[in-house]
Amino acid sequence: MTDNRSRNGHRNGVAPGWHSPHNHYLLFADRVYKTYPDGAVRALNGVSLGVHAGEYVAITGPSGCGKSTLLNMLGVLDRPDAGEIYFRGEALTTRCDLDHFRARQIGFVFQSFFLIPTLTARENVQVPMFEGPRRTARQRAQKADELLALVGMSQRAHHRPMKLSVGERQRVAIARALANDPVLLLADEPTGNLDSENADKVLDLFTKLQKDRHLALIVVTHSDEVAERADRVIKMRDGRVVADSGAEIIPTPDPAATS
Numbered sequence: 001m002t003d004n005r006s007r008n009g010h011r012n013g014v015a016p017g018w019h020s021p022h023n024h025y026l027l028f029a030d031r032v033y034k035t036y037p038d039g040a041v042r043a044l045n046g047v048s049l050g051v052h053a054g055e056y057v058a059i060t061g062p063s064g065c066g067k068s069t070l071l072n073m074l075g076v077l078d079r080p081d082a083g084e085i086y087f088r089g090e091a092l093t094t095r096c097d098l099d100h101f102r103a104r105q106i107g108f109v110f111q112s113f114f115l116i117p118t119l120t121a122r123e124n125v126q127v128p129m130f131e132g133p134r135r136t137a138r139q140r141a142q143k144a145d146e147l148l149a150l151v152g153m154s155q156r157a158h159h160r161p162m163k164l165s166v167g168e169r170q171r172v173a174i175a176r177a178l179a180n181d182p183v184l185l186l187a188d189e190p191t192g193n194l195d196s197e198n199a200d201k202v203l204d205l206f207t208k209l210q211k212d213r214h215l216a217l218i219v220v221t222h223s224d225e226v227a228e229r230a231d232r233v234i235k236m237r238d239g240r241v242v243a244d245s246g247a248e249i250i251p252t253p254d255p256a257a258t259s
Helices: 067-074 098-105 121-131 137-150 166-177 196-213
Strands: 027-035 042-051 056-060 082-087 106-110 184-188 216-220 232-237 240-244
Touching (some): 027 067, 042 240, 056 067, 056 196, 106 166, 137 166, 166 196, 184 196, 196 216
Parallel strands (some): 056 216
Antiparallel strands (some): 027 042, 027 082, 232 240
């Protein structure tokens, strides 16, 4: 793996003498930086935050503040330029099996659903199971039926996405996200394409799932109504965390001050 050093020469941008509290959290972002290839936009500027098991967190902020980029880092869909993501105390950027890790530990819910149009709802829910614990075809189908029942979609199990309403597609996407019983659920603007009635149904479902399954749930949103459902609200601006209702903001140490 490439030695991930920042411009000050410290590995992962970490200054000597800085001790990360990552072992106290299910998921911890430790001074994460991300700049897009053209170099014109620093999407994340030394973000540090921790999320406990079973915690419901909303990340808010204006467009372009870095919240979706941060969610991609937390879900290891992308790698930081500097800094580290820890899961149960283990650094993730050094793992070589991230696809396997994501499939078994993390569920994703996206604004645009990303259901496969040629598959039924039941078949879409089964897709992540091929990367999860070994199951027979019968076991996969049974698990999909259980999850569709959980989100109130049993009666639509054999319909393809084009035959489902927008709200129904999102509920199928949530069932798919739960296919391998993750401990962490990440949702990027999950109500962005929904009317208020369907948005409320999805948010009620998130609350129930988070409490019943003791899921850590992180939701990125522009909506104050969505954020109000969370136990904790983190606000971002210009690639930084500027407010955190549930904890003190974890400071980013100045490498120059400790070098």
